[in-house]
Structures are given as structure tokens and as C-alpha cells.
Amino acid sequence: MIKIGITGQKGFVGSHLYNTLGLNPEEFERIDFHKEYFDNAETLDHFVQQCDVIVHLAAMNRNPDPELIYHNNVDLVKKLVNSLERTGSKAHLIFSSSSQEERDNRYGASKKEGRRLLAEWANKNDGVFSGLIIPNVFGPFGLANYNSFIATFCHQLTHGESPVIDVDGEVKLIYVGELVQEIINQIKSGKTAEEYIVPFTTYIKVSEVLAKLVHYKELYFEGGEIPVLTTQFDYQLFNTFRSYFDIAAHYPVKFKQNIDPRGAFVEIIRLGIGGQCSYSTTVPGITRGNHFHTRKIERFAVIKGKALIQLRKIDSDKILNFYLDGNEPAYVDMPVWYTHNIKNIGDEELLTVFWINEPFNADDADTYFVEV
Template sequence: MIAIGITGNNGFIGSHLTNTLRLQPERYTIINFEKHFFDDKELLDNFVGQCDAIVHLAALNRHDDPEVIYTKNIELVNILADSLERTNSKAHVIFSSSSQEERDNLYGKSKKQGREILADRTLKNGGKFTGLVIPNVFGPFGKPNYNSFIATFCHKLTHGETPVIDNDGEIKLIYVSELAREIIARIEEKETKELYHVPYTSVKKVSEILEKLKNYKDAYFEKGEIPEIKDTFELNLFNTFRSYFDLKTHYPVKLNECKDERGAFVEIIRLGVGGQCSFSTTVSGITRGNHFHTRKIERFTVIKGKALIQLRKIDTAEVLDFYLDGNEPAYVDMPIWYTHNIKNIGQEDLYTIFWINEPFNPDDADTYFVKV
């Protein structure tokens, strides 16, 4: 069992890393960290003293005054280093830097100097140190106008705004879940690497990405069609885009129903990907599901009976309730990292059609059971 502490654990990268580690509770223990620990030596020392590895993600990324960014980031590094020395910690310290190190700005300067300071003081204290230089990171739940241009584009496209390209250059990218796995690999490696350039997983032009996102908006956001997804990058980008919906107002989506004297015809899904389609009958009062996925795209369509579909983002408390009735066929799609279930709240059997973008593989199910 490895005890891991993460500063900045509530941030974009930190929350994804935390949730990824929680998928293996038999291997990793997460030591709780709160922002105010930096202001309390006793609390910080107690945190540091419990950790086999510390991932230092806490940093100020944006401020009107660049000097404030520089000063704060160096201050946080020294506060952590002081605690390592007071507790005589031999923890493996992993520091998050960025490709901004190579640029002539105070944020980049704070990351480079912070890495060098923390490496020197950690190694002198007998610990191990890894300095990560990270390319541009994108993924679900990033803050628009803060974490990445992709977050900004996704938010604007799903909230009635028009994205604007400031500089159409080529960007080296890594998906946040890929970065989380990379950090975990460095923890497992248990070796000092004072400067480690995290490999990017794709290179794309800004305009190319915006074009794909506009296609997702037109096909999926407006029409409910699952677009063609050619590779892992496109799946990651699509799942990122989906995370910016206002779920409360977007779902459930009513389906077009064509009726005549013979009965009714309802198209459930149009898609540019394959996958697996199935259906279930559920007796009154029974609940199915209570699990989440980290990569899969899934749609629940109610065609008969009455259902309550519930969703909850796994690191939040709010439960979203969607009521569906087979008399007005409708669907709800399951965002990644949202645990979900479906309950028959009617008196008759509930008929539900399920579509998911990849066939079930018991050796790689991407299914984690957590009650909504």
C-alpha cells in the first residue's frame, strides 16, 4: 500500500489524479490535504509525515499581477520543503511544472525555479524527487478561460457563445487521464528524475480542434447523433466536450415519434461509431446500475413504462433526477465520471434500450460500482 498526498487535490489535474487513484483502493491510500494546511505548520507536518509520495500540484496559474504568481508559487515550494525537513520525510516528491518553463514569463520562471528549489531541498533531506515538465493538458471539468483553450471552446459552444482563435499554432497535448496514469507510473517507479518531460500524446492545430468541436456541437449537442470517432484522441476530445453540458436543462431528450394506424416508429440513435446495443425489462421498484465509467459513451432510452434516471458526479453530492415515460420516448446519456442508475417507478414492467460505444469486455470493463 502506497500512501499518497496531493497538494492542489481539488484542482483540475489534482481531482482527476485523486479519482484515478481511488479506482485501486487496494493499492493506494490517499492522505487528506486541505488548502489551509499551508498556513498551519502542525497540520502540514502531520500530512507530510504520513506520505510515501507527495504530488505537489498546488500553484497559482493566473493573476492580474504576474509578480504575485511568481511570489506565491515560490512561497508554496519553500513551505512544503520546510515541512519535509522538519519531519525528516524521505517521501518521493513529484513536482508539476509545465512547458511554460521555456518561455520568458514569470509563471514559467516560478515553475522552473520552484522545481529546482524543491529538488535540491528534497534530495538533501534524503528523499526522492521527480520534476515533471507537462505539455498542454485537456479533459473533462477543466475551468474555461483558465485550464486550457479546449475547456474555453467547449464551454462557449455549449453555452451559446462563439469561440475565437487567438493564435492558430500547433499544440502538444496530453489528456488528463493519460497524465494521471503517467504520474502514477512515476510514483511506482520510485526513482529520482530531476527533469522528466512527460511525453505528449497528440499534436493538433487549434483550428483543427475547434472544427471537431463544432462538429460535435452540430451533430451531438443539437441533434443527439454520436459522431464518428476515429481514434483515442477523438474519444477523449468528445468526452471532454460532453462534460460541459448543463445536464439539468439538456436531459431528458425527447425522441421523434412517427405514428400511424399500424403503431409507432421511433429512431433511437444515429452514430458514426459501433458498439453494443441491448435492452432490459425491469420489474416495478427495481433499480439497475449504480456504477460509472471513465471512458465509455452510453445512452439509456426508455420506450415503455416509467423510469427515474439518476446521475451524480462521483466527487460531488448533488444528485440529478430525470423522469422518463415510455409514452413520450426519451433518452439520457451518461457522462464519464458520473455514477448513474435507473429505477422502475411505475406499476408495469420498464423497457429500456441501452447503447454503449464498445462491446463489454470483462477484462477491461471500465465499470466501477458506486451508489448514486
């Protein structure tokens, strides 16, 4: 069992790493960290003493005062180094630096200096240190106007705003899930890598990214249609886009019913991709689900009976409740990293149609059971 602490545990990359490590409780034990620990040497020391691995992600990357960014980030590293020395820690230290190290800005300079200080500690104390130089990171739940231009574009397109491209350059990107796997690989290696350049996985123009997102808005956000997704980047970008919906306001989405003397015809889903479609009957009082996915795209469509669909982001206590009635057929799509269930709250049998973008594979189910 490897005991891992993450500074910046609640940040964009930190929360993804923390949640992913939680999928393997037999291999990793997560040591909780709170930003207040940096303000109390005794508390910080107690944290450091518990860890076999410390992933230092805590940093400031946006502020009107560039010097504040520099001094904040370097001071955090110095506090961590002081704690490592006070406690005689032999933890494997993993540091998230940036491809901006060589740019003429104070954020990049702070990252370069932080990496130097931690490498110096490791060399002096026979420690293990991984200095990761990371390209632009994107993925679900990043903060608009802070973590990435993709986060900003996604938020704007789902909240009635119009994105503007400042510089249409080509950018090197890595999906947050891919970065998390790189960090886990470093954890498992247990070897020093003072300057490890994390490879980017996508190289694309900003305008191409925006064109894809505008397409997702028109087809999916406004029309409920799953677009054609041909590459791994397309799936990553689409799931990123979906995470910026105001879920409580967007769902449930009512279907258009085409009614004539024979009855009604309802289109459940229009696809640019394949997948698996199925249905279930559920007797009154029974709940199905209570699981989440990290990559799958899934739709629950209620066409008969009364249902309560519940969603909860796995690192949140907030539960979203959606009440659906087959008299007005509607659907709810399941965001990644949200555990979800469906319960028959009526007096008759509930009929639900399910669609998911990939057939079930027991060897790679991407299904993790957690109560809503």
C-alpha cells in the same frame, strides 16, 4: 499500500488523480489535503508525516498580476520544503512543472524555480524527487478561461457563445487521463527524475481542434448523433466536450415519434461509430446500475413504463434526477465519471434500450460500482 497525498487535490489534474487512485484501494491510500494546510505549519506537518508520496500540484496559473503568480507558486514550494525538513520526511516528492519553463513569463519562471528548490531539498536530504515537465493538459471538467483553451471552447460552444482563435498555432497536448497514468508510473517507480519531460500525445493546430468541437456541437449537442471518432484523441476530445453540458437542463431529450395507423417508429440513436445495443425489462421497484465509466459513451432510452434515472459525479454529493415516461420516449446519456442508475417507478414493466460504444469486455470493463 502506498500512502499518497495530493496538494491541489480538488483542482483539475488533482481531482482526476485523486479519483483514479481511488479505483485501486488495495494498492493506494489517499491522504486528504485541503488548501488551508499551507497556512498552518502544524497541520501541514501532520499531512506530510502521513505520506509515502506527495504530489505537489497546487499552483496559480492565471492572475492579472504576473508577480503574484510567481510569488504564490514559489511560496507554496518553500512552505512544503520547510515542512519536509521539519518532519525529516523521506516521502517521494512529485512536482508538476510545465513546458512553459523556458518561456518568458512569470508562471513558467515560478515552475522552474519550484522544481529547482525541490531538487535541492532531495539532493540535500537523500530524498526521491520527480520533476515532471508537462505539456498542455485537457480533459473533462477543466475550468474555462483557466485550465486550457479546449476547456474554454467547450464551455462556449455548449453555452451559446462563439469561440475566437487568438493565435492559430500548433499545440502539444496530453489528455488528463494519460497524465495521471504518467504520475502513477512515477509513483510506482520510486526513482528520482529531476527533469522528466512528459511526452505529448497529440500535436495539432488550434483551428483543427475547434473544427472538431463545432462538429460535435452540430451533430451531438444539437442532434443527439454520435459522431465518427477514429482516433484516441477523438474519443478523448468528445468525452471532454460532453462534460461541459448543463446536464440538468439538457436531459432528458425527447425522441421524435413517427406515428401512423400501425403505431409508432422511433429512432433511438444515430451513429458514426459502432458499439453494443441491448434492452432490459425491469419490474416495478427494481433499480439497475449504480456504476460509472471513465471512458465509455452510453445512452439509456426509456420506451415503455416510468423510470427515474439518477446521476452523481463521484466526487460530489449532488444528485441529478430525471423522470422519463414511455408515453413520451426520451433518453439520457451518461457522462464519464458520473455514477448512474435507473429505477422502475411505475406500476408496469419498464422497457429500456441501452447503447454503449464498445462491447462489454470482462477483462477491461471500465465499470466501477458506486451507489448514486
